[in-house]
Amino acid sequence: MIDPDAGFAYLEGTEALRESKVMAVRKIITPPNPLLKQPSLKVTEVDDRIRALVQDMFDTMYDAPGIGLAAVQIGEPLAVIVMDTAGKDEDPRPLALVNPEVVWASEEMHEYEEGCLSVPDIYDKVVRPAEVVVRYLDLDGNAQERTFKGLDATCVQHEIDHTKGILFIDHLGRLKRERYLKKVIKKARQMQEA
Numbered sequence: 562m563i564d565p566d567a568g569f570a571y572l573e574g575t576e577a578l579r580e581s582k583v584m585a586v587r588k589i590i591t592p593p594n595p596l597l598k599q600p601s602l603k604v605t606e607v608d609d610r611i612r613a614l615v616q617d618m619f620d621t622m623y624d625a626p627g628i629g630l631a632a633v634q635i636g637e638p639l640a641v642i643v644m645d646t647a648g649k650d651e652d653p654r655p656l657a658l659v660n661p662e663v664v665w666a667s668e669e670m671h672e673y674e675e676g677c678l679s680v681p682d683i684y685d686k687v688v689r690p691a692e693v694v695v696r697y698l699d700l701d702g703n704a705q706e707r708t709f710k711g712l713d714a715t716c717v718q719h720e721i722d723h724t725k726g727i728l729f730i731d732h733l734g735r736l737k738r739e740r741y742l743k744k745v746i747k748k749a750r751q752m753q754e755a
Contacts, residue, residue, distance in 0.1 A: 585617040585620050586620050586624045587635040587636070588635065589621065589634050589635060589678045590634060590636055590679060591679050591746075592680065592728070592742055592745050592746055593746055596633055596636060596638055597633065597634070597679060597723075598728075599633075599726050600724065600725050600726045601631070601632065601633050601638045601639050601640040601641075601724040601725075601726075602638055602640065603640050604639055606702070607699075607702035611639075611659065614637055615641065615643060615657045617635065618632060618635065618641070618642075618643045619643050619645075619657075621635055622643055622644075628644060628646050629643065629645075629646075629716045629717075629720045630643050630644075630678060630720070631720045631724055633723055640659065640660045640724045641657070641658070641659050642657070642658050642720035642724065643655065643658075643720075644656050644713075644717060644720060646712050646713050646716055657700055658697035658698075658699075658717070659697055659698040659699070659700070659702075660698050661695050661717065661720075662695065662697070663693045663694070663695055663718065663721060664695065664706070666690035666693045666694075667690045667691050667692040667693070668690075669690070669691040669692065670688050670689065671690070671691035671711070671714070672686050672687070672688045673686065673687060673689070673712065673715045674686050676729075677719070677728060677729050677730075679723075679728065680741065680745055681745065681748070682744075683730065683745065685729075685730070685733055685737065687715075687719075687733070689715055689718050689719075689732075690718070691710065691711070691714060692708065692709065692710045692714055693708070693717065694706060694708050694709075695707055695717055695721070
């Protein structure tokens with residue numbers, strides 16, 4: 562977990578986060594932004610800049626609201642993801658992963674209806690391994706390895722895909738994917754014109 566002594570507002574819970582005046586909600590990019598299709602760069606050192614980026618990512622994710630976010634989704638093509646799959650009646654469980662990589666995946670598969678903050682208002686079923694082991698760096702730069710199951714496994718794989726330039730709709734058939742992309746691009750153009 563994240564160091565509770567680091568003083569990050571998100572550790573106080575989402576309500577305290579929303580009341581905080583230090584929120585740094587960033588714009589979430591959408592297709593056709595080319596950054597979303599490029600692999601992210603590995604982080605060479607977990608320093609204060611990366612920790613500040615993580616804070617912005619949590620602020621943005623909680624504000625959206627969402628359960629996961631990759632740095633590239635806010636225009637920072639670095640291999641950093643955040644997630645919190647806690648339900649509405651549960652205490653927040655924020656987790657930040659730097660340079661995450663799946664090192665083992667179960668043969669058992671799980672189907673889950675996914676959505677994405679970069680592909681708004683689109684939801685579809687995606688099949689992924691039901692359990693994965695992920696190796697990553699924590700916010701102190703220490704190597705960690707963690708097993709994810711169920712929704713946590715789906716979320717972490719979805720976010721790791723972002724670091725590889727893969728959107729969840731890339732797991733769907735070509736016709737569905739093209740239809741969804743046209744819808745998202747049309748909506749983005751309408752918002753720019755407004």
